[in-house]
Amino acid sequence: MKNIAVIGAGSWGTALSIVLADNHHNVHLWARRSEQVDEINQYHTNSKYLPNIMLSERIIGFTDLSKALDAVEIVVLVVPTKAIRETVQQMTKVLSQPITIIHASKGIEPGTHKRVSEMIVEEFSSSQLLIDVVVLSGPSHAEEVSLRQPTTVTVSSESYEASELAQDLFINKHFRVYTNSDLVGVEIGGALKNSIALVCGLTNGLGLGDNTKAAIMTRGLAEITRMGIKLGANPLTFAGLSGLGDLIVTCTSIHSRNYRAGRMIGEGKSLDDVLASMGMVVEGIRTTKAAHELAIKMNVDMPITSSLYAVLFEGLSPKQATEQLMGRVKKHEVEQVSTNFIEYK
Known part of the structure; x- marks a missing residue:
């Protein structure tokens, strides 16, 4: 005791x-x-x-x-x-x-x-x-x-x-x-999943369905992993509880403040109105600002996070952000870097 x-x-x-x-x-x-x-x-x-x-x-x-x-x-x-x-x-x-x-x-x-x-x-x-x-x-x-x-x-x-x-x-x-x-990976996974949950909520507010949510969660995990690796994290951490596990629960649950806040933004409410109505801290909003800055500083490609930043802080509409993400140049999903490591692209 x-x-x-x-x-x-x-x-x-x-x-x-x-x-x-x-x-x-x-x-x-x-x-x-x-x-x-x-x-x-x-x-x-x-x-x-x-x-x-x-x-x-x-x-x-x-x-x-x-x-x-x-x-x-x-x-x-x-x-x-x-x-x-x-x-x-x-x-x-x-x-x-x-x-x-x-x-x-x-x-x-x-x-x-x-x-x-x-x-x-x-x-x-x-x-x-x-x-x-x-x-x-x-x-x-x-x-x-x-x-x-x-x-x-x-x-x-x-x-x-x-x-x-x-x-x-x-x-x-x-x-x-x-x-x-992996202290770095556990903290990065826990922090960045909040931004992805905001986007999942936002797409729900736009009336989009499970296909979109699955795409955001999967590609969001790729972004989290890319940044984590750049900061020295073990990529396997992001397949675990503080990565994929936390991402799933935060992107799909009615208990998630970030998901609920994103949904209201997708429905057309202003960020100020959303924060006033929540009554509790929505960590993903502040983290999105930091993650966007960090992505630029570390030269890490994080298109979902960057689009969310534009919606929250630069006046881009959720609909425009969706069109922007879907219209990106075609890419491979993964690239084999070595015999035991696969990099998300």
């Missing part, structure tokens, strides 16, 4: 807290809003994010970050990527003991093009407080995890021991955890 702080009490942070509590760990669940913490502590619910789900008494809510982090050795960081730096900066000011961070956020930072683990390490660089960073990723909607439906995820770190620690903390009969040594 361990004392673990979960920073971020949205749907995913709360669902992961449920898994940890099921495994007999004590959870300090931090949230910004006092009314949310009061609900967690008095009624053992978090109704805005996971309605009709009862929380274990092992889960205790905090608004005071220093109290949430008191006497813990492990922090599970589950905040939107745009809040990673600010949150970690606050943590370094109040921490008095070294910690291992397990993050479950999926995105890339525009401008710097850094992955989440890189942002965390950078913000801890002037202190001696960070032991290891682990990413937890994979096809895992919070709503289903909270109902204890069978779910599989991957954890990855530069430290094999840290990956095994995270695996041991979370694994149980409902929540199966694998380890993967």
Whole structure:
């Protein structure tokens, strides 16, 4: 049994807290809003994010970050990527003991093009407080995890021991955890699939069917793989849980914020109206900006991502984007590069 702080009490942070509590760990669940913490502590619910789900008494809510982090050795960081730096900066000011961070956020930072683990390490660089960073990723909607439906995820770190620690903390009969040594691939797969899910939703909003969705998912995976390889990832990672698995669930599920947001854009709603109506962060929008910048910087061909960027930020209509993608020059699907490696073109 361990004392673990979960920073971020949205749907995913709360669902992961449920898994940890099921495994007999004590959870300090931090949230910004006092009314949310009061609900967690008095009624053992978090109704805005996971309605009709009862929380274990092992889960205790905090608004005071220093109290949430008191006497813990492990922090599970589950905040939107745009809040990673600010949150970690606050943590370094109040921490008095070294910690291992397990993050479950999926995105890339525009401008710097850094992955989440890189942002965390950078913000801890002037202190001696960070032991290891682990990413937890994979096809895992919070709503289903909270109902204890069978779910599989991957954890990855530069430290094999840290990956095994995270695996041991979370694994149980409902929540199966694998380890993967490819930190870059796991984070890139988890981040970039959100952009592809936006496009799948967008095509649904246009009234297009399963053929189109299959094409977007397949060619989207090719884009993700190309970028991942360029950044040093293992291409096999993208055939696994944090690649293909996460792509499938995010591109096809009613629980997916990115899919729902894309569908509304395809139906003709403005980006501002979509974000206002969602009420929660749509990670794929910010990631699309970063991925488009990174594709130009790294000279990686990502036509789906680039077309989505044009729709979101340059005024291209979804219909025009579809026509643009379908009218591209003819190509081979794959090219044999060596006896054991095939490159998606």
